[in-house]
Amino acid sequence: MRHPLVMGNWKLNGNKQMVSDLISGLNGALQGVDGCGVAIAPPVMYLEQAREALANSPIALGAQNVDVNLSGAFTGEVSAEMLKDVGAQYIIIGHSERRTYHHESDALIAQKFAVLKQAGLVPVLCIGETEAENEAGETEAVCARQIDAVLNTQGAAAFNGVVIAYEPVWAIGTGKSATPAQAQAVHKFIRDHIAKQDAQVAAQVIIQYGGSVNDKNAAELFAQPDIDGALVGGASLKADAFAVIVKAAAAAKQG
Numbered sequence: 206m207r208h209p210l211v212m213g214n215w216k217l218n219g220n221k222q223m224v225s226d227l228i229s230g231l232n233g234a235l236q237g238v239d240g241c242g243v244a245i246a247p248p249v250m251y252l253e254q255a256r257e258a259l260a261n262s263p264i265a266l267g268a269q270n271v272d273v274n275l276s277g278a279f280t281g282e283v284s285a286e287m288l289k290d291v292g293a294q295y296i297i298i299g300h301s302e303r304r305t306y307h308h309e310s311d312a313l314i315a316q317k318f319a320v321l322k323q324a325g326l327v328p329v330l331c332i333g334e335t336e337a338e339n340e341a342g343e344t345e346a347v348c349a350r351q352i353d354a355v356l357n358t359q360g361a362a363a364f365n366g367v368v369i370a371y372e373p374v375w376a377i378g379t380g381k382s383a384t385p386a387q388a389q390a391v392h393k394f395i396r397d398h399i400a401k402q403d404a405q406v407a408a409q410v411i412i413q414y415g416g417s418v419n420d421k422n423a424a425e426l427f428a429q430p431d432i433d434g435a436l437v438g439g440a441s442l443k444a445d446a447f448a449v450i451v452k453a454a455a456a457a458k459q460g
């Protein structure tokens with residue numbers, strides 16, 4: 206039985222005061238919520254502060270990126286062991302902003318996936334097509350290619366206990382979410398694609414939707430059978446809106 210996971214991707218936002226206020230807001234608003242995993246990924250700078258603020262909280266800590274190297278002369282990078290050391294558990298990789306602005310390839314992202322698994326951390330593997338790819342009817346081919354980078358090098362078993370986030374690039378930060386039916390069709394395609402290699406692994410893998418999820422559209426997205434929570438950007442910066450999204454995920458899977 207899969208549990209949904211709602212994760213906040215804070216991106217390049219915040220300062221010490223905001224971290225403190227937002228986490229205390231979330232700790233209050235999410236008390237007693239059951240049946241849905243919750244995680245936040247603040248900027249790496251604030252992970253330690255966030256870890257302290259999350260002591261005794263069911264909210265897990267996450268991060269937005271990791272390097273493939275474990276240590277050494279790699280200026281500006283952060284390793285899987287460092288993330289583990291400060292208590293981060295869910296690590297976003299392959300976000301479209303990193304694919305676009307930092308030219309991360311499918312092969313590099315697959316390497317990051319392997320490094321995280323090796324460290325006992327949970328990859329949150331972001332995949333999804335651009336608007337042009339969508340219009341060209343290439344959505345499934347793009348998602349398959351991005352999944353295959355891991356599947357073909359590490360096998361289906363590598364997807365045990367991990368999270369995939371389907372995030373159509375045209376929906377990220379645009380206010381234009383995929384419709385529940387559109388998202389469900391792609392989620393089902395992704396699950397079936399993994400099931401061709403291992404049905405059990407496919408049945409347990411969490412597939413989040415991401416892209417303009419907010420407190421208004423979350424419930425109908427989560428009502429879809431293959432949508433297991435969300436990766437939330439903008440709306441994760443507001444405790445009240447994020448709490449509504451988490452509660453919608455918890456309620457959908459109970460009903």
Ligand code: PGA
Pocket residue numbers: 214372376377378379380415416417418436437438439440
């Ligand atoms: P958004 O971002 O919710 O602001 O669209 C989602 C994401 O980039 O993970």
